[in-house]
Amino acid sequence: MSGTQHNIVMSAKGLVKRYGQVTALDGADFELRAGEILAVIGDNGAGKSSLIKCLSGATVPDEGMISLDGNPIYFKSPIDARRAGIETVYQDLAVAPAMSIAENLFLGREIRRPGFAGNVLRMLDKKRMLQESIERMNDLKVGIRSMTQAVETLSGGQRQCVAVSRAAAFAQHVVIMDEPTAALGVKEGNMVLELIRRVRDKGLPVVLISHNMPHVFEIADRIHVARLGKRAAVLNPKNISMSDTVAVMTGAMKPEDIPAECLA
Amino acid sequence: MSGTQHNIVMSAKGLVKRYGQVTALDGADFELRAGEILAVIGDNGAGKSSLIKCLSGATVPDEGMISLDGNPIYFKSPIDARRAGIETVYQDLAVAPAMSIAENLFLGREIRRPGFAGNVLRMLDKKRMLQESIERMNDLKVGIRSMTQAVETLSGGQRQCVAVSRAAAFAQHVVIMDEPTAALGVKEGNMVLELIRRVRDKGLPVVLISHNMPHVFEIADRIHVARLGKRAAVLNPKNISMSDTVAVMTGAMKPEDIPAECLA
């Protein structure tokens, strides 16, 4: 995975995002290679969510540019990103609370019935969507007791699983996940890591934001360290220890002091 | 902490809570001893949040009884629980999104100005509340850039810190925290554990729900394992390994197979 020439799928240069007096992004760079799992870590408020919101079209950066497959792109809304095959799990989950699990999973990507009913009457294939939802949720081994529950009645972790499955199922190009395992139990968290690996093995690169260092070191090919709205460094988890990584993240170790073999 | 006689601060017997067809709690027991940190762990949907919502008055159980200091109590609303000195951090945080950090910290417990302005005009002491909020947030080392931001503009972790500080600051009797470190970074998470220890050292018992096993084993005096709406076991973290604990939690190890010295 390292040393050789890499295809860059998505990259960003000098992203700036200000909210009133708060500068959330202060010239952040970003690079995602083909088929890799890139972990993004950083303190709370380091600008991780702001960064990926720019990449997914949820917000428009004030400055900087983003490229996809080497071509500059300007996402004006999440619709543009979705068209480009980018799927995102947002930290605040972005689900419609009053709607059921199946409806949320397929929101905006509904399956219609075959034949006349689907093509002309545009009828939903509710049975099939329910069936597929059950399979997806079983994949994650999350014990949801009734599949027709409204999402607002799910437990925190269950809700997170809905959002994660949705992104994994529909991505064509890039998957971005903002703390997908934060509310998950040990078992469910591992299932999500497994899911992420499967997505990667399909050839899609994954951006994974996480505060869970063991998870990050278990799964990431490279680690992007966000700090104070910038990219502090990109580390190679094979050559750096967890504690050094945390030191870089918190600013205890200066980026220029990192040994070269630890960088990626 | 073990073997000797214990003062039971709060306990519950046979709690049942049904939502339509879903049984969230299915005869759950609970016991919190004086001055301890009790971790509550379990799979997603195991009923942890439902349990503590009953204890904090946020929901009323269908069956079962709760006692505080040995006396049966019936919380009809969170107001009752608050009067009894119980403070809770809810998993979905329960903050007023449009209001500022200071306002959220002191919501329902506002500080009024001294003298006439406060007693008669009932004026808020906004300066002092802002000051105290800054101190509290600094305690948690969370890098909030502007203290007058509305809570809805905070990052996920920052928002969590607001909820945690609030509970820690005002508890008189019992502190309950539902996944308080889920969205927190390494540094901030450790600060919260530190805070929890400080609260315990003040003599208040703490109920800590968490999926983070290292955190649980670092801080908990006893571990309550929730499973399928019941209490599966109460473990002693000093005598049981992390992997066995996870086995109990996921049902791979039956409660009756747990060696006696592991129980607490």
Added chain:
Amino acid sequence: MNSFKDKLPPMGTLGPLIALVLACVFFASQSDRFLSTQNFSLILAQVMVVGVIAIGQTLIILTAGIDLSCGMVMALGGIVMTKFAVDYGLSTPVAMACGLAVTTLFGYLNGVLVTRIKLPPFIVTLGTLNIAFAITQLYSGSQTVTDIPAGMNWLGNTFSLGGATVSYGVVMMLGLYLFTWFALRETPAGRHVYAVGNSPEATRLTGIPTEKVLLGVYVLAGLCYGLAAMLGVARTGAGDPNAGQTENLDAITAVVLGGTSLFGGRGVILGTLVGALIVGVFRNGLTLMGVSSVYQILVTGILVILAVATDQLSRKGAR
């Protein structure tokens, strides 16, 4: 971050239906003329205009909006179709199409202001309410348009169905309800309407073009008001510049009585039909009882509260 209003259970049509049945039982016990197919077909004919306006209103309220302009836009549509036919001698279908075009255009205007400039629907439709009203009065010279071509009355014609006389307009209203019910329940577009009302931001992040959905809803609502205008014209046999003034509040009342939340995203369209019928049954029943008009208002006030309280309590029991 879940707010209380998000936690309310989705209201079905059952609660309002219970209230409707209770109201009918009450009036049947008070007047022996109430319980007749004849009288029920009358009530249906009376709620037909409000009922169709309320379809458009429901769509908008489902998206967490509100349309204050509905009645006035309908009045304008009625005036346009009748005047075009009478003054310019356009054929009935063409004149009606013009009326529909005008109301749809107003819906489009509302939609553009709401989605593009992001103005609150309340203000936008308060503005267009005044605009539509003024245009109606100016264009008609506040005169009722009479002597309309017979074709325009067709929807008011009746046929016999098992003792009841049913107008084609009523059939059209019921058809529109069934169609909307189907579309909201069974098609992607319908689910998107709910999603936009339930959580606009989440829906946007899913990649659904929320603005298009909203705009579509306002345009369809405008179309509904045009169809209601056709019904109103057919029912009264004239283009009435003062139509629609009470229908405004009546339509919103029907929607809310029918259990749709003003906060959006929760509700069932058939509930609106029940809500409209409740309004119609009250008015009819109280007149049959011979309650004089001030007391009618008093009783209506009390009954409206009771109807929704029944709904509320019945749902509490179910949980």
Added chain:
Amino acid sequence: MNSFKDKLPPMGTLGPLIALVLACVFFASQSDRFLSTQNFSLILAQVMVVGVIAIGQTLIILTAGIDLSCGMVMALGGIVMTKFAVDYGLSTPVAMACGLAVTTLFGYLNGVLVTRIKLPPFIVTLGTLNIAFAITQLYSGSQTVTDIPAGMNWLGNTFSLGGATVSYGVVMMLGLYLFTWFALRETPAGRHVYAVGNSPEATRLTGIPTEKVLLGVYVLAGLCYGLAAMLGVARTGAGDPNAGQTENLDAITAVVLGGTSLFGGRGVILGTLVGALIVGVFRNGLTLMGVSSVYQILVTGILVILAVATDQLSRKGAR
């Protein structure tokens, strides 16, 4: 789970103020009689009743509610205070207190239905709107009460202040605004009103007695309508059973024009005053321009939309 409406920045009074100033500049350029202290004191006197109703309405809308009954409750209050004074010969203060008690009681009734039975405020106040109207008509026999004691006109009396004639009623209105502004901003109770509207569930979980806060808001709103009734009686010198019918929508319009969100929890009370003034300035300015009345409605419709669009765009610019 943050919804879009939660993401809107809190509207200040600045946007509406810009709209108000623009409107004034426009009218001043159109009529040389507009820009005079005399004319401004007139406008103030004209918005005084709506302005005070709108204070109560703002409180309720801040809690994500709405009060459709405001104008009718005010009318009832006016009738009670004048009839009690004229028919039963009660002294002015006692009669006024009775009127205030009645409107406050209606507020309490609204509040109880909203908090205890958890009915939607829209329906509750639609019901009490009808009830208050009917009682007003029945009790007054639909007759205006005249020959009221001179004391009841006191609030309508004016004094001179730097060339402008200002009525005591206007002073009272401004005082009420300042008081409410202070209470909402600087006291715990005021912050709780915002919190309840912003996130009722979170507020409840914090241990704030949300039902008490809500009930208090409805009661205070009722009191405001009573005070508005006092002003209305003083301004017209009579108890008018048909008062309040237009004030209803005008008050809600003032609140929304003033930037308060109908979804609750966001808004500034002084914005409401600006909103009420915008309504008053439009009416006054258009008459001064000699715009005839139907065109006034047309122009009002356009201006209302423009006013809020200005607000919206000014805020976009600021970001």
Added chain:
Amino acid sequence: AEPVIGLITKTETNPFFVKMKEGAQAEATKLGAKVMSAAGKTDGDNAGQVTAMENMIAAGAKTILITPSDSKAIVPAIKKAQAQGVMIIALDSPTEPANATDALFATDNYKAGVFIGQYAKAALNGKKPVIATLDLFPGHPVGAQRHNGFLQGYGLTSLDAKSNELAKPAEVVCMADSFGDRAKGQTGMENCLQKNPNINVVYTINEPAAAGAYNALKAAGKEKDVLIVSVDGGCAGIKDVGAGVIAATSQQYPLRMAAMGVAAGVEYAKTGKKVSGYTDTGVTLISAKAMKGVDSKDVKTGTDLCWGNK
């Protein structure tokens, strides 16, 4: 500068008031004056009329013509205006007390009711009346005056012209509010027929309501057996009289009132002389079929005069 005359009507939308505005405008153009018009938002909106009056005075009007929405409540505002030297003329209906305004050019709504009551009684020719009334809405004085006048004219127990309540003798079997609106007149009539199918006389507040009532009767196949009487005498209403929809209507003359008012205003501006007193602009009963003992004019006369064209 040309004299400015204000005209304040009850609402925008009633054709009656629209005519009044036309009359004022035409007369003003003839005499070289400027008319500004305003109205309450709804019928009964006294505060709106007060506001309009204040604004017109601020705009320089020296004469204000007003159709008071609330005959009593408007009086204090009128007094204030007069104190500023403004001449106030009531049109269409008087204030209470009537001498609060400088002059009154009006029609007598009670008398208009009496006329159609007398007509209906003659037309029924001794048959027992079964009456439905389609009134305006609660609390409106014109609605009460016409209603009570009608019953008075019919010789039934009624209330006097001052009352704002609706009399309900036994012969009135059904009362419904029409809001003066065609659709609601129709709904009201439908419900009344449901209540009592034997209704043979229908009193309506105005001609649109009458047209609505006729629709309902026609749908029930009863249009031949039921007598509809109304008030207003608008051009459309007279046409309906000719077509047999309405048996008789009491015609009033808003154009005339307004024209007289404007003329008086111009006079006042030129000479400073105020008009005073009550001028009855008249009520005429119009019917296609004259009844013995009741004075009425035919449809042609009614069409020529409709609302005071001449």
